Amino acid sequence: MGCCTGRCTLIFLCSLQLLAALERQIFDFLGFQWAPILGNFLQIIVVILGLFGTIQFRPRYIVVYTVWTALWVTWNVFIICFYLEVGGLSKETDLMTFNISMHRSWWREHGPGCIRRVVRPSSPGILEDYSYVSVTGCIIDFQYLEVIHSAIQILLSLIGFVYACYVISIFMEEEDSFDFIGGLDTYSYRQPPQEHVELKPVKPVASAAAETLMRLTHL
Template identity: 45%
Template sequence: MGCCSGRCTLAFICGMQLVSVLERQVIDFLGYQWAPILINFLHIIIVILGLFGTIQFRPRYVTGYAAWLVVWMTWNVFIICFYLEVGDLSRLMGFIYACYVVKLISEEEDSFDFIGGFDSYGYQGPQKTSHLQLQPMYM
Protein backbone atom coordinates (compact mmCIF):
# COMPACT_ATOMS: atom_id res chain seq x y z
CA MET A 1 0.00 0.00 0.00
CA GLY A 2 1.33 3.43 -0.93
CA CYS A 3 1.77 6.39 1.33
CA CYS A 4 -1.53 7.92 0.29
CA SER A 5 -4.67 6.01 -0.60
CA GLY A 6 -7.30 7.04 -3.13
CA ARG A 7 -9.55 8.25 -0.34
CA CYS A 8 -6.84 10.47 1.04
CA THR A 9 -6.13 11.92 -2.40
CA LEU A 10 -9.82 12.57 -3.07
CA ALA A 11 -10.19 14.25 0.34
CA PHE A 12 -7.20 16.47 -0.49
CA ILE A 13 -8.69 17.38 -3.88
CA CYS A 14 -12.05 18.19 -2.26
CA GLY A 15 -10.28 20.39 0.27
CA MET A 16 -8.42 22.27 -2.46
CA GLN A 17 -11.67 22.73 -4.39
CA LEU A 18 -13.31 24.18 -1.30
CA VAL A 19 -10.48 26.66 -0.86
CA SER A 20 -10.55 27.72 -4.52
CA VAL A 21 -14.34 28.04 -4.74
CA LEU A 22 -14.44 30.03 -1.51
CA GLU A 23 -11.89 32.43 -3.00
CA ARG A 24 -14.02 32.74 -6.12
CA GLN A 25 -17.10 33.27 -3.97
CA VAL A 26 -15.45 36.21 -2.21
CA ILE A 27 -14.55 37.76 -5.58
CA ASP A 28 -18.07 37.17 -6.91
CA PHE A 29 -19.55 38.95 -3.89
CA LEU A 30 -17.78 42.10 -5.07
CA GLY A 31 -19.75 42.04 -8.33
CA TYR A 32 -23.41 42.57 -9.07
CA GLN A 33 -24.25 39.20 -10.60
CA TRP A 34 -26.05 36.81 -8.29
CA ALA A 35 -26.11 33.75 -10.54
CA PRO A 36 -22.40 32.94 -10.08
CA ILE A 37 -22.79 33.37 -6.32
CA LEU A 38 -25.66 30.88 -6.21
CA ILE A 39 -23.87 28.39 -8.49
CA ASN A 40 -20.70 28.66 -6.38
CA PHE A 41 -22.78 28.04 -3.27
CA LEU A 42 -24.29 24.94 -4.89
CA HIS A 43 -20.78 23.80 -5.82
CA ILE A 44 -19.62 24.28 -2.21
CA ILE A 45 -22.49 22.11 -0.94
CA ILE A 46 -21.78 19.33 -3.44
CA VAL A 47 -18.03 19.39 -2.69
CA ILE A 48 -18.82 19.09 1.03
CA LEU A 49 -21.10 16.13 0.25
CA GLY A 50 -18.31 14.57 -1.84
CA LEU A 51 -15.87 15.06 1.05
CA PHE A 52 -18.39 13.56 3.47
CA GLY A 53 -18.95 10.61 1.14
CA THR A 54 -15.19 10.05 0.87
CA ILE A 55 -14.65 10.07 4.61
CA GLN A 56 -17.80 8.12 5.56
CA PHE A 57 -17.64 5.50 2.74
CA ARG A 58 -20.83 6.74 1.02
CA PRO A 59 -20.54 5.70 -2.65
CA ARG A 60 -23.73 7.53 -3.69
CA TYR A 61 -22.36 10.85 -2.48
CA VAL A 62 -19.07 10.26 -4.28
CA THR A 63 -20.93 9.26 -7.46
CA GLY A 64 -23.09 12.39 -7.25
CA TYR A 65 -19.96 14.45 -6.68
CA ALA A 66 -18.32 12.88 -9.74
CA ALA A 67 -21.39 13.54 -11.90
CA TRP A 68 -21.50 17.15 -10.71
CA LEU A 69 -17.81 17.58 -11.59
CA VAL A 70 -18.54 16.58 -15.19
CA VAL A 71 -21.24 19.25 -15.38
CA TRP A 72 -19.03 21.76 -13.56
CA MET A 73 -16.04 21.20 -15.86
CA THR A 74 -18.22 21.41 -18.98
CA TRP A 75 -19.70 24.69 -17.78
CA ASN A 76 -16.28 26.13 -16.96
CA VAL A 77 -14.85 25.15 -20.36
CA PHE A 78 -17.86 26.77 -22.05
CA ILE A 79 -17.44 29.99 -20.02
CA ILE A 80 -13.70 30.14 -20.79
CA CYS A 81 -14.34 29.62 -24.50
CA PHE A 82 -17.16 32.16 -24.43
CA TYR A 83 -15.06 34.90 -22.81
CA LEU A 84 -12.05 34.21 -25.02
CA GLU A 85 -14.40 34.23 -28.03
CA VAL A 86 -13.14 30.89 -29.26
CA GLY A 87 -14.93 30.19 -32.49
CA ASP A 88 -18.07 32.29 -32.82
CA LEU A 89 -19.74 31.46 -29.53
CA SER A 90 -20.77 34.99 -28.71
CA ARG A 91 -22.17 35.64 -32.22
CA LEU A 92 -23.31 31.97 -32.82
CA MET A 93 -25.43 31.72 -29.67
CA GLY A 94 -27.26 35.04 -30.22
CA PHE A 95 -28.01 34.22 -33.86
CA ILE A 96 -29.30 30.74 -33.04
CA TYR A 97 -31.61 31.99 -30.28
CA ALA A 98 -32.82 34.89 -32.43
CA CYS A 99 -33.78 32.47 -35.20
CA TYR A 100 -35.52 30.23 -32.66
CA VAL A 101 -37.54 33.11 -31.18
CA VAL A 102 -38.55 34.34 -34.64
CA LYS A 103 -39.74 30.82 -35.46
CA LEU A 104 -41.79 30.64 -32.25
CA ILE A 105 -43.34 34.06 -32.81
CA SER A 106 -44.30 33.26 -36.39
CA GLU A 107 -45.89 29.96 -35.32
CA GLU A 108 -47.93 31.72 -32.63
CA GLU A 109 -49.21 34.32 -35.09
CA ASP A 110 -50.30 31.65 -37.57
CA SER A 111 -52.01 29.49 -34.98
CA PHE A 112 -54.22 32.24 -33.52
CA ASP A 113 -57.84 31.88 -34.55
CA PHE A 114 -60.33 34.68 -34.26
CA ILE A 115 -63.83 33.95 -33.04
CA GLY A 116 -65.94 33.13 -36.06
CA GLY A 117 -62.93 32.22 -38.16
CA PHE A 118 -62.87 29.83 -41.06
CA ASP A 119 -62.27 26.63 -39.12
CA SER A 120 -65.06 24.17 -38.31
CA TYR A 121 -64.56 24.47 -34.55
CA GLY A 122 -64.92 28.24 -34.35
CA TYR A 123 -67.83 30.14 -32.88
CA GLN A 124 -71.02 29.69 -34.80
CA GLY A 125 -73.95 32.00 -34.32
CA PRO A 126 -77.28 30.90 -32.88
CA GLN A 127 -79.39 28.61 -35.00
CA LYS A 128 -82.75 29.97 -36.10
CA THR A 129 -84.51 26.63 -36.19
CA SER A 130 -86.35 26.92 -32.88
CA HIS A 131 -86.79 29.39 -30.07
CA LEU A 132 -86.73 28.32 -26.47
CA GLN A 133 -88.56 30.25 -23.80
CA LEU A 134 -87.04 30.36 -20.36
CA GLN A 135 -89.34 29.25 -17.58
CA PRO A 136 -88.71 29.01 -13.84
CA MET A 137 -87.99 25.53 -12.55
CA TYR A 138 -89.76 25.89 -9.23
CA MET A 139 -93.05 27.60 -8.58
Protein backbone atom coordinates (compact mmCIF):
# COMPACT_ATOMS: atom_id res chain seq x y z
CA MET A 1 0.00 0.00 0.00
CA GLY A 2 1.12 3.51 -0.68
CA CYS A 3 1.30 6.36 1.78
CA CYS A 4 -1.96 7.96 0.61
CA THR A 5 -4.13 4.94 1.39
CA GLY A 6 -6.70 4.29 4.10
CA ARG A 7 -4.06 2.48 6.15
CA CYS A 8 -1.82 5.53 6.40
CA THR A 9 -4.84 7.72 7.13
CA LEU A 10 -5.87 5.41 9.97
CA ILE A 11 -2.34 5.56 11.40
CA PHE A 12 -2.55 9.36 11.34
CA LEU A 13 -6.00 9.34 12.99
CA CYS A 14 -4.85 6.95 15.72
CA SER A 15 -1.89 9.24 16.42
CA LEU A 16 -4.22 12.24 16.75
CA GLN A 17 -6.54 10.27 19.05
CA LEU A 18 -3.60 9.23 21.20
CA LEU A 19 -2.42 12.83 21.59
CA ALA A 20 -5.96 14.05 22.34
CA ALA A 21 -6.47 11.32 24.96
CA LEU A 22 -3.15 12.09 26.65
CA GLU A 23 -3.97 15.81 26.78
CA ARG A 24 -7.37 15.10 28.27
CA GLN A 25 -5.92 12.62 30.75
CA ILE A 26 -3.53 15.25 32.13
CA PHE A 27 -6.29 17.77 32.89
CA ASP A 28 -8.62 15.11 34.28
CA PHE A 29 -5.85 14.06 36.68
CA LEU A 30 -5.46 17.67 37.79
CA GLY A 31 -9.19 17.81 38.52
CA PHE A 32 -9.33 14.35 40.16
CA GLN A 33 -12.04 13.25 37.73
CA TRP A 34 -11.74 9.51 38.32
CA ALA A 35 -14.42 8.32 35.88
CA PRO A 36 -12.92 10.18 32.89
CA ILE A 37 -9.44 9.11 34.02
CA LEU A 38 -10.46 5.45 33.77
CA GLY A 39 -12.09 6.02 30.37
CA ASN A 40 -9.06 7.87 29.03
CA PHE A 41 -6.77 5.09 30.22
CA LEU A 42 -8.76 2.47 28.31
CA GLN A 43 -8.87 4.75 25.27
CA ILE A 44 -5.09 5.11 25.24
CA ILE A 45 -4.58 1.33 25.48
CA VAL A 46 -7.05 0.50 22.69
CA VAL A 47 -5.75 3.24 20.37
CA ILE A 48 -2.21 1.92 20.80
CA LEU A 49 -3.56 -1.56 20.03
CA GLY A 50 -5.29 -0.28 16.90
CA LEU A 51 -2.17 1.58 15.83
CA PHE A 52 -0.07 -1.55 16.25
CA GLY A 53 -2.62 -3.63 14.32
CA THR A 54 -2.65 -1.15 11.46
CA ILE A 55 1.13 -1.03 11.18
CA GLN A 56 1.62 -4.80 11.55
CA PHE A 57 -1.34 -5.83 9.37
CA ARG A 58 -3.31 -7.41 12.27
CA PRO A 59 -7.06 -7.15 11.45
CA ARG A 60 -8.14 -8.60 14.83
CA TYR A 61 -6.54 -5.72 16.71
CA ILE A 62 -8.30 -3.24 14.45
CA VAL A 63 -11.62 -5.01 15.13
CA VAL A 64 -11.06 -4.48 18.87
CA TYR A 65 -10.32 -0.82 18.15
CA THR A 66 -13.52 -0.54 16.09
CA VAL A 67 -15.74 -2.03 18.81
CA TRP A 68 -14.19 0.20 21.48
CA THR A 69 -14.63 3.26 19.26
CA ALA A 70 -18.40 2.77 19.33
CA LEU A 71 -18.32 2.56 23.15
CA TRP A 72 -16.04 5.60 23.35
CA VAL A 73 -18.48 7.67 21.28
CA THR A 74 -21.30 6.65 23.62
CA TRP A 75 -19.26 7.66 26.69
CA ASN A 76 -18.45 11.08 25.25
CA VAL A 77 -22.08 11.67 24.36
CA PHE A 78 -22.90 10.97 28.02
CA ILE A 79 -20.25 13.49 29.15
CA ILE A 80 -21.78 16.13 26.88
CA CYS A 81 -25.21 15.43 28.31
CA PHE A 82 -23.75 15.56 31.84
CA TYR A 83 -22.17 18.99 31.51
CA LEU A 84 -25.12 20.43 29.58
CA GLU A 85 -27.44 18.97 32.23
CA VAL A 86 -29.58 17.04 29.78
CA GLY A 87 -32.16 14.57 31.06
CA GLY A 88 -32.00 15.55 34.71
CA LEU A 89 -28.20 15.31 34.98
CA SER A 90 -26.37 17.95 36.99
CA LYS A 91 -22.76 19.03 36.54
CA GLU A 92 -22.66 19.96 40.24
CA THR A 93 -22.87 16.34 41.37
CA ASP A 94 -19.88 14.16 42.26
CA LEU A 95 -20.64 11.59 39.56
CA MET A 96 -17.32 12.09 37.76
CA THR A 97 -15.38 11.46 40.97
CA PHE A 98 -17.40 8.34 41.92
CA ASN A 99 -18.73 10.36 44.91
CA ILE A 100 -15.30 10.05 46.52
CA SER A 101 -14.57 13.78 46.64
CA MET A 102 -16.13 17.14 45.81
CA HIS A 103 -13.64 18.03 43.08
CA ARG A 104 -14.88 19.54 39.84
CA SER A 105 -13.43 19.97 36.41
CA TRP A 106 -9.96 21.57 36.36
CA TRP A 107 -11.25 24.06 33.79
CA ARG A 108 -13.74 25.41 36.33
CA GLU A 109 -11.04 27.52 38.01
CA HIS A 110 -8.32 27.58 35.35
CA GLY A 111 -10.15 28.27 32.14
CA PRO A 112 -9.05 30.98 29.69
CA GLY A 113 -9.43 34.40 31.28
CA CYS A 114 -10.56 33.04 34.66
CA ILE A 115 -9.54 35.00 37.74
CA ARG A 116 -9.38 32.80 40.84
CA ARG A 117 -9.69 34.37 44.29
CA VAL A 118 -9.52 32.57 47.60
CA VAL A 119 -11.68 34.26 50.24
CA ARG A 120 -11.36 33.20 53.86
CA PRO A 121 -14.53 33.69 55.93
CA SER A 122 -14.37 36.03 58.86
CA SER A 123 -17.41 34.66 60.65
CA PRO A 124 -16.73 33.14 64.06
CA GLY A 125 -17.11 29.43 64.54
CA ILE A 126 -15.76 28.52 61.09
CA LEU A 127 -12.53 26.57 60.80
CA GLU A 128 -9.51 28.65 59.90
CA ASP A 129 -8.46 26.39 57.06
CA TYR A 130 -11.84 26.72 55.36
CA SER A 131 -11.86 29.00 52.33
CA TYR A 132 -14.20 29.99 49.52
CA VAL A 133 -12.95 30.09 45.92
CA SER A 134 -14.36 32.80 43.70
CA VAL A 135 -13.90 32.52 39.93
CA THR A 136 -14.73 35.42 37.63
CA GLY A 137 -13.92 36.71 34.15
CA CYS A 138 -13.90 33.36 32.33
CA ILE A 139 -14.07 33.75 28.57
CA ILE A 140 -15.60 30.28 28.16
CA ASP A 141 -17.40 28.45 30.95
CA PHE A 142 -15.81 25.17 32.01
CA GLN A 143 -18.77 23.04 30.93
CA TYR A 144 -18.41 24.23 27.34
CA LEU A 145 -14.70 23.43 27.38
CA GLU A 146 -15.54 19.91 28.50
CA VAL A 147 -18.15 19.66 25.76
CA ILE A 148 -15.61 20.80 23.17
CA HIS A 149 -13.16 18.14 24.33
CA SER A 150 -15.80 15.44 24.06
CA ALA A 151 -16.96 16.68 20.66
CA ILE A 152 -13.39 16.45 19.33
CA GLN A 153 -13.14 12.91 20.66
CA ILE A 154 -16.41 11.97 18.97
CA LEU A 155 -15.33 13.47 15.63
CA LEU A 156 -11.98 11.67 15.62
CA SER A 157 -13.61 8.42 16.72
CA LEU A 158 -16.26 8.49 14.00
CA ILE A 159 -13.70 9.14 11.27
CA GLY A 160 -11.42 6.47 12.77
CA PHE A 161 -14.33 3.99 12.82
CA VAL A 162 -14.99 4.50 9.11
CA TYR A 163 -11.35 4.11 8.12
CA ALA A 164 -10.90 1.13 10.44
CA CYS A 165 -13.75 -0.71 8.70
CA TYR A 166 -12.21 0.19 5.34
CA VAL A 167 -8.76 -1.06 6.34
CA ILE A 168 -10.20 -4.30 7.74
CA SER A 169 -11.95 -4.98 4.42
CA ILE A 170 -8.72 -4.33 2.52
CA PHE A 171 -6.74 -6.67 4.77
CA MET A 172 -9.36 -9.40 4.33
CA GLU A 173 -9.30 -9.04 0.55
CA GLU A 174 -5.52 -9.22 0.50
CA GLU A 175 -5.55 -12.37 2.64
CA ASP A 176 -8.11 -14.04 0.35
CA SER A 177 -6.17 -13.16 -2.81
CA PHE A 178 -2.95 -14.39 -1.23
CA ASP A 179 -4.48 -17.79 -0.42
CA PHE A 180 -5.95 -18.05 -3.92
CA ILE A 181 -2.64 -17.38 -5.60
CA GLY A 182 -0.92 -19.80 -3.26
CA GLY A 183 -3.39 -22.48 -4.23
CA LEU A 184 -2.70 -21.94 -7.91
CA ASP A 185 1.02 -22.15 -7.29
CA THR A 186 0.55 -25.39 -5.41
CA TYR A 187 -1.68 -27.28 -7.82
CA SER A 188 -2.12 -25.63 -11.21
CA TYR A 189 1.39 -24.49 -11.92
CA ARG A 190 3.25 -27.43 -10.48
CA GLN A 191 5.74 -28.67 -13.05
CA PRO A 192 6.04 -32.43 -13.59
CA PRO A 193 9.27 -33.91 -12.27
CA GLN A 194 11.93 -34.25 -14.90
CA GLU A 195 13.38 -37.69 -15.66
CA HIS A 196 16.91 -38.30 -14.58
CA VAL A 197 19.34 -38.69 -17.45
CA GLU A 198 22.22 -41.03 -16.84
CA LEU A 199 25.44 -39.42 -17.95
CA LYS A 200 28.31 -41.52 -19.20
CA PRO A 201 31.87 -40.31 -18.93
CA VAL A 202 33.42 -39.30 -22.28
CA LYS A 203 37.03 -40.25 -22.87
CA PRO A 204 39.31 -37.42 -23.81
CA VAL A 205 40.45 -37.27 -27.47
CA ALA A 206 44.15 -37.65 -26.59
CA SER A 207 43.60 -40.82 -24.55
CA ALA A 208 41.44 -42.33 -27.31
CA ALA A 209 44.15 -41.65 -29.94
CA ALA A 210 46.87 -43.17 -27.74
CA GLU A 211 44.79 -46.31 -27.24
CA THR A 212 44.28 -46.67 -31.03
CA LEU A 213 48.06 -46.27 -31.66
CA MET A 214 48.90 -48.96 -29.13
CA ARG A 215 46.52 -51.38 -30.86
CA LEU A 216 48.16 -50.72 -34.23
CA THR A 217 51.69 -51.41 -32.85
CA HIS A 218 50.58 -54.77 -31.49
CA LEU A 219 49.41 -55.90 -34.92
